[in-house]
Amino acid sequence: MQATSQLSRVPRVIGAVAALLSMAVITPSSAAETFPARQVTITVPYAAGGPTDVIARILGEHLGRTTGQPFLVDAASGAGGTIASDKVAKSAPDGYTLLLHHLALVAAPSLYSNLRFDTRTAFAPVGLVNTGPMVLVTRKTLPVKTAAELFQWLKANGEKVTVGHAGAGSNSHLCEVQLAQTLGTKFTYVAYRGSAPALNDLISGQIDLVCDQSTSSVPQVQAGTIKAFAVTSPERSQAIPDVPTTTEVGIAEVSFNVWHGIYAPKETPDAVIAKLNAELAAALDDPEVQAKFASVGTVVYPKAQRNVAAHAELFAKDFDRITKLIEAAGIKQADAK
Numbered sequence: 001m002q003a004t005s006q007l008s009r010v011p012r013v014i015g016a017v018a019a020l021l022s023m024a025v026i027t028p029s030s031a032a033e034t035f036p037a038r039q040v041t042i043t044v045p046y047a048a049g050g051p052t053d054v055i056a057r058i059l060g061e062h063l064g065r066t067t068g069q070p071f072l073v074d075a076a077s078g079a080g081g082t083i084a085s086d087k088v089a090k091s092a093p094d095g096y097t098l099l100l101h102h103l104a105l106v107a108a109p110s111l112y113s114n115l116r117f118d119t120r121t122a123f124a125p126v127g128l129v130n131t132g133p134m135v136l137v138t139r140k141t142l143p144v145k146t147a148a149e150l151f152q153w154l155k156a157n158g159e160k161v162t163v164g165h166a167g168a169g170s171n172s173h174l175c176e177v178q179l180a181q182t183l184g185t186k187f188t189y190v191a192y193r194g195s196a197p198a199l200n201d202l203i204s205g206q207i208d209l210v211c212d213q214s215t216s217s218v219p220q221v222q223a224g225t226i227k228a229f230a231v232t233s234p235e236r237s238q239a240i241p242d243v244p245t246t247t248e249v250g251i252a253e254v255s256f257n258v259w260h261g262i263y264a265p266k267e268t269p270d271a272v273i274a275k276l277n278a279e280l281a282a283a284l285d286d287p288e289v290q291a292k293f294a295s296v297g298t299v300v301y302p303k304a305q306r307n308v309a310a311h312a313e314l315f316a317k318d319f320d321r322i323t324k325l326i327e328a329a330g331i332k333q334a335d336a337k
Contacts, residue, residue, distance in 0.1 A: 036069040040095070046166055049216070053194075062289055078193055079337055084101070085101065085122075089116075090117070090265075098264055107169035107174070122266055123263035129301060130301060131257055139205045162209075164190045164202060
């Protein structure tokens with residue numbers, strides 16, 4: 001009887017094991033179906049109030065409203081943006097910790113010798129967000145009125161000119177390097193922990209010039225706290241239409257469009273990436289989000305270029321382009337601090 005009883009339990013045991021295996025197999029997809037089930041953190045690499053933070057907060061507000069879960073923005077600034085990148089690279093690959101970054105992410109390996117992650121392989125692209133120009137802005141008290149006068153003043157003062165940027169290899173830094181090379185002069189560069197503190201010092205007159213992202217500079221230009229002389233895009237910005245392009249003022253070589261993308265840690269399930277990409281695409285289709293982007297001089301990425309493959313392709317292309325630009329500028333690797 002005992003042997004018979006034990007044999008009778010075998011089918012039930014096998015059935016239980018099979019059920020467990022079945023649950024294990026469907027867990028990733030079921031997790032994606034319910035994603036997000038809790039708070040998601042969007043990590044930004046620069047100080048609160050800067051251009052990347054502005055974009056993150058616009059997206060976070062929309063995503064939180066449409067998914068029913070909060071999207072918290074975490075400004076993990078410092079070390080040229082590598083603190084935030086390292087934090088996300090080492091996070092659980094579940095989609096709940098994301099990185100919003102721009103060209104400085106692809107520049108990091110050329111700039112820093114002590115990175116604790118491999119930029120090419122540490123992240124899974126989620127999707128492209130926006131693209132916009134840089135704006136060449138100066139302190140309000142600078143004694144020039146036109147771009148021609150500005151360029152003459154920059155050449156005449158050379159290394160006496162103090163130029164602020166968001167850290168070595170940041171968009172602002174590379175744009176300013178292009179400007180110096182084009183004008184055939186040198187500047188004294190002042191590094192900050194992000195664009196926001198650099199812009200604050202420009203507004204207060206402590207530095208002379210910043211090549212800043214439109215998302216943070218346009219509101220200040222509109223408010224009259226700083227002066228704008230050129231935008232680095234082929235066309236004028238609709239947010240500040242009176243400001244000419246760099247081509248119009250004779251420095252076409254200074255051409256620098258900034259794009260942001262969202263990243264998850266590598267090995268994040270494809271289904272979760274797809275869900276995030278879909279939520280991002282829906283946010284970028286929202287006229288309210290588009291209007292908020294436009295108000296700070298940037299635009300959403302075209303629909304055809306919002307997929308994960310397009311993001312990965314642009315990342316690889318700009319990785320090589322920015323590496324060559326840094327080499328040409330003679331910027332040497334240093335420790336990220």
